[in-house]
Amino acid sequence: MSAVYVLVGLVAYLIGSISFAIIFGKKFGGFDVREKGSKNAGSTNVLRTVGKKAAALTLICDILKGVVAVLLAMLAAHIWAKNDTEAETLKYLAGLMAIVGHTFPVYYGFKGGKGVATSLGVLLVVNPEIGLICLIFALIIMIATRLVSLGSILAAVLFPILTVFMIDDNYPAKIISIIIALLVIFNHRTNIKRLKEGTENKLSFKK
Numbered sequence: 001m002s003a004v005y006v007l008v009g010l011v012a013y014l015i016g017s018i019s020f021a022i023i024f025g026k027k028f029g030g031f032d033v034r035e036k037g038s039k040n041a042g043s044t045n046v047l048r049t050v051g052k053k054a055a056a057l058t059l060i061c062d063i064l065k066g067v068v069a070v071l072l073a074m075l076a077a078h079i080w081a082k083n084d085t086e087a088e089t090l091k092y093l094a095g096l097m098a099i100v101g102h103t104f105p106v107y108y109g110f111k112g113g114k115g116v117a118t119s120l121g122v123l124l125v126v127n128p129e130i131g132l133i134c135l136i137f138a139l140i141i142m143i144a145t146r147l148v149s150l151g152s153i154l155a156a157v158l159f160p161i162l163t164v165f166m167i168d169d170n171y172p173a174k175i176i177s178i179i180i181a182l183l184v185i186f187n188h189r190t191n192i193k194r195l196k197e198g199t200e201n202k203l204s205f206k207k
Contacts, residue, residue, distance in 0.1 A: 004076055004080045004090070005089075005090065005093060007076070008072070008073045008076050008090050008093060008094050008097075009093055009094065009096075009097040010097075011069070011072060011094075012069035012070075012072070012073065012093070012094040012095070012096075012097035012098045012101065013097040013098070013100055013101040013106070014101065014106070015065055015068055015069045015072075015098055015101065016065055016066075016069060016097065016098035016099060016100065016101025016102045016105070016118060017101035017102070017104075017105035017106045017107050017108070017112070018061075018065060018101075018105070018107065019041050019102070019105050019107070019108050019112055019113065020057065020058045020061040020062055020065075021033050021040075021041040021042055021043065021045065021046050021058045021062070021113055022034065022041055022108055024046060024050070024054040024057050024058050024061075025041075025046055025049070025050050025054065027054070028050050028051060028053065028054040029049065029050040029051075029054065033045055033046055033049055033050065034111060036049040037049040038201070040113055040114060041105075041108070041111070041112050041113040042058070042062070042113035042114055042116065042117070043055045043056075043058040043059035043062060043117055044148050044203070046058045048201075058117075059117050062102065062113070062117035062118050062121070063117050063118065063120055063121035063124075064121060065098055065101075065102065065118050065121060066095060066098050066099070066117075066118040066119065066120065066121025066122035066123075066124075066125070067121040067122075067124065067125050069094045069095065069097070069098035069122070070091050070094050070095050070098075070121075070122055070125040070126055071125060072094065073090045073091045073093065073094030073095075074087070074090075074091060074125075076090055077090045077091065084170075085169075085170055085172065088126075088167075088170050088172070088173045089170070089172040089173060089176070091125070091126045091173075092126055092172065092173045092176040092177065092180075093172075093176060094122075095119075095122030095123075095125075095126055095176070095180065096122075096176050096179060096180050096183075098118055098121075098122060099115040099118050099119055099122065099180060099183060099184070100183070102115045102118045103115050103183065103187055113187075114152070114184065114187035114188060115183065115184055115187055116152045116156075116184065119156070119159075119180060119184055120134075120135060122180070123135075123159065126173075127163070127166070127167070129166070130159065130162045130163060130166060133158070133162060134155040134158055134159050134162070135155070137151075137154065137155055137158055138151040138152060138154070138155035139151065141154055141155075142203070145202075146202040146203050147195070147200055147202060147203070148203050149188055149191035149192075149194075149195065149200060150191075150195060150200075152184065152188065153184070153185055153188050153191070153192065156180075156181045156184040156185050156188075157181060157185070159177055159180065159181050160174070160177040160178040160180075160181045163177040164177075
């Protein structure tokens with residue numbers, strides 16, 4: 001079974017490493033999005049530097065990365081997992097590795113994005129109920145404050161809390177959910193600094 005964990009993790013990482021922000025940034029803008037704006041390979045920076053169409057495509061594809069990685073893990077679990085705990089662990093492991101791939105993509109010099117959209121795709125598949133709660137919570141924060149980073153960070157904090165209380169007796173999944181949250185928060189460390197300083201960029205809904 002250990003070989004299955006390694007295989008699922010590797011495949012999920014390679015899927016996560018596909019950076020659609022870079023791909024669509026070059027296609028629609030003619031430049032590497034990591035060289036413009038916040039220099040982050042994510043849909044928010046694509047929106048600010050390239051445009052709505054490229055940003056929408058980036059967002060959708062980044063979400064789908066998380067979805068596909070977890071669905072493949074579920075297929076592997078159906079074939080090899082001996083119990084529900086192993087099956088859940090495979091799903092959460094695939095989700096984590098897809099986010100790691102997005103953050104440190106092997107195809108792009110290990111310099112990627114913050115993993116929010118990919119995390120959303122992961123959450124919506126590993127536990128739709130928790131995923132929807134986190135999504136609605138994040139959207140409320142973003143709309144109220146116009147701060148995408150704040151909504152993302154607080155949703156990342158909420159995810160493991162909900163996982164701990166809503167999933168019974170699956171400690172690997174709970175531990176991985178905490179690691180996912182810490183990774184997303186770590187990826188937002190510069191945003192946290194700007195939030196403290198009051199200099200974080202706000203998203204305009206009028207544009």
